[in-house]
Amino acid sequence: MKSTLPKNTIHYCPKCGSSEFSFKEDQSFFCSKCQFHLYINSAAAVAALIVNDKGEILFTRRAVEPHKGMLDLPGGFVDIMESAENALYREIKEELNLDIEEFQYFMSSPNEYIFGGLSVFTLDLAYICKLNSFNHIHAKDDISGYEFIAPNLIPYNQIGGESIKRIIKAFAKDLINER
Secondary structure, X not given: OOOOOHHHXXXXXXXXXXXXXXXXXXXXXXXXXXXXXXXXXXXXXXXXXXXXXXOOEEXXXXXXXXXXXXXXXXXXXXXXXXXXXXXXXXXXXXXXXXXXXXXEEEEEEEEEEEEOOEEEEEEEEEEEEEEOOOOOOOOOOOEEEEEEEOHHHOOXXXXXXXXXXXXXXXXXXXXXXXX
16 A cells, blocks of 8 residues: 555644544545544646647656656646636646647546655546647746657657556557558
8 A cells, every 4th residue: 555645644634633533435534523524536637639740749858756857748737716728728838838729628547646745646637739830839837848759659668647658548549540
């Protein structure tokens, strides 16, 4: 069992500070002192599937942990009270200085994102994105670089997140089958 799971790392009620904060079978915690009930839910994240005119997929390199230096798809967490679609536009602009012209939902994939020694669970929502241009592309925010890779040459062992691997495998398979 992973030591980073919330049931192994959260020991006190965030409302009253009591140690009478126990983990339940429904993936929640309950404080028997103040009756506070905390559910562990997935955080939403977006990932952009972008292809250039050569049919290559745009990848980014992570500049931060987890998986620093590994391949990823551009994207990130959906902010509080933000739609997934707005997060997609925002993240692509923040990371690559690119503007999405249109997009289409592709698939979702669950993931475990370990941050600060705690497992954070995400649901990664992948979108196929079309852009007008790559003219102003440059790496910024939490990525150190970017590269385009042909679907049949993807080094899956260099991709950090398991959910991103699943998304890319499904997308690359579709691209290869279209040829």
